[in-house]
Amino acid sequence: xxxxxxxxxxxxxxxxxxxxxxxxxxxxxxxxxxxxxxxxxxxxxxxxxxxxxxxxxxxxxxxxxxxxxxxxxxxxxxxxxxxxxxxxxxxxxxxxxxxxxxxxxxxxxxxxxxxxxxxxxxxxxxxxxxxxxxxxxxxxxxxxxxx
Numbered sequence: 001x002x003x004x005x006x007x008x009x010x011x012x013x014x015x016x017x018x019x020x021x022x023x024x025x026x027x028x029x030x031x032x033x034x035x036x037x038x039x040x041x042x043x044x045x046x047x048x049x050x051x052x053x054x055x056x057x058x059x060x061x062x063x064x065x066x067x068x069x070x071x072x073x074x075x076x077x078x079x080x081x082x083x084x085x086x087x088x089x090x091x092x093x094x095x096x097x098x099x100x101x102x103x104x105x106x107x108x109x110x111x112x113x114x115x116x117x118x119x120x121x122x123x124x125x126x127x128x129x130x131x132x133x134x135x136x137x138x139x140x141x142x143x144x145x146x147x
Contacts, residue, residue, distance in 0.1 A: 042111030056097030
């Protein structure tokens with residue numbers, strides 16, 4: 001009789017461990033998904049700002065070339081100085097493009113590489129807890145604050 005009771009307790013323990021392991025794996029997968037979505041969003045933001053920087057640079061180049069054309073026309077013999085306005089607009093667009101490019105590089109650096117660091121940390125902690133006699137303590141994210 002005692003042997004049957006021990007077997008059912010062992011079966012319950014195995015079932016409980018199996019259920020908890022399944023739940024733990026699902027939670028880790030969800031954590032990895034969330035981290036990848038967050039880092040992917042950062043990369044997309046950086047790419048969008050980079051595209052905007054490129055657009056500003058192209059328009060700046062158009063205005064710069066237009067200003068050069070007006071300047072050459074003025075140097076040939078015209079007395080009006082219409083080209084100075086085009087040159088100022090080109091400089092402003094280049095400054096905006098430079099600022100957008102700087103912001104794009106910061107967004108991309110913060111998002112790359114898109115690895116689920118928190119999920120990896122949690123996985124290492126779980127492995128340490130299962131294999132060690134002394135369970136590990138969670139350390140939290142290891143990302144730099146303010147970066």
